[in-house]
Amino acid sequence: MRAPLIFLILIILAVLALVGYNSGWFGGATAPGAGPATATNGTPSPPGVTTDPAAEPDEPVGDGGVEQLPDEAKAEPDADPVKTPDVPAAATFGHLPAGDLIPKSGSGYLDRTVWSPKLCFPFADDAFANSQVYGAGGGMGPKDHPGQCDPMNYTLPWRDNFCESRGYASPLCAVGKGHQGQDIRPATCKKDKHWVVAAEDGIITDVGTYTVTLTGEAAPHRVYRYLHMRMNQLAVKEGASVKAGDNLGKASNDFGGTPTTIHMHFEIRSGVAGTSTDGKPVVLHTFLPPYQSLVAAYDRKRAGQACH
Template identity: 40%
Template structure:
């Protein structure tokens, strides 16, 4: 990371910390008072500065920045400080500008008031940088990576708040692969690459998909529109916020005779890397 970007990142973290003044500290459980303040990527003073990396801006002229992996909003869960870029060559899963942040603990989320963020999902700050990780954000489900119950993916808002704009924001294939859709959950599209890496896209507009089950797609090909589709166990539609929930599974087998294990991993830094490449390519 360049020194300039590091400063931007540090100031973004400071701004977030300042915004949390509204939060009642007494309500924070002991586990939540010890966030990992270590930057995900210490700047190397010996490394030559790459001028091109100093500022990356999106098509709206906004400067991209992100909070380190594992640094979640206060009282929103332990997070998972995984800085690994698992797939350095994948594309970003949305065509347009996008904003990674919490759907539950920010404006428009059921727990937004915990962080003094009372308001609707279209609040302008939901559609701005810095990005914030939501892997292992608190949920009731138990997961291997988030043993106390956690959100096993990251949440991505589209370029605009669709409930207001009605705009179409497309999710695209992050790499070449085969579509497996829809799963029994009725709101999940899977994409599997040749080497078995599996991606799950959730909450797309399921009655207007651009792909079908078994179809082979190319990197960047449209899959479906970002939406709020969500169904309960009875199959009733229970809309969520407008966003893409994105998951990633590594395929691992120690040898050819052994059935592969699908290991869920945090896609956060893989997506940071993919988005930076996308912004750089657009310059």
């Protein structure tokens, strides 16, 4: 009679042990692969002992905290930290890309910054940006086009010549030297006729033998220099205050006695230090490529936008 009783006690102990194990009494509730305990593996706690709530079998495990709601996800930072050039709207007139010089005329550059975003186009009439020296009638021009009034000088497309070969310091050009500005021919091949105008509001800070310098009134105080106007017929004097679009003088070929074609050489120099779009440092008064600013300004002019 004792054997069945002992067997019954063993079964009861085994059941209590199994329930106790799965309730975390032994601290192994979630241990993978743990088989049911036997009566000989330990002493079960007495019935009625409160189990640890943290160890409830159906308690979510693994994330260690409150679930992150989908709308709490952090926004990704801008995936494109690279500074992108300030590209003007599509041009409505024919012009070659910035840096595309006449072959073998210079070094080119990579900067595409529109350095003077509100530039007033510096001619009152239409005009043609292209090379003076390498164009028809220029010192390095095509031999079969010897005259400066050749239609090729007064025809689209425009062409950049900022980094044309010269000995002048120009750090944004590939070889560190260049022409420092853009040559622009007036609407027709007639000198002392077509008005050159102020690029922005400012002060005429210098009048030289064949140069007129305008310093922008507003920050960043860009410096514009105009060459080859008819100097004895200027509309302004040194110290004059001008508004964007005001007449400065007429396009001509004054060059202190040196021969040149009828054109206006136009420069922009920085008013503050900065960095070009291709990462080159720009210090105060660095000569800046004006072509992109001129293209955008000419687009605005052709669209009928006034300078002020």
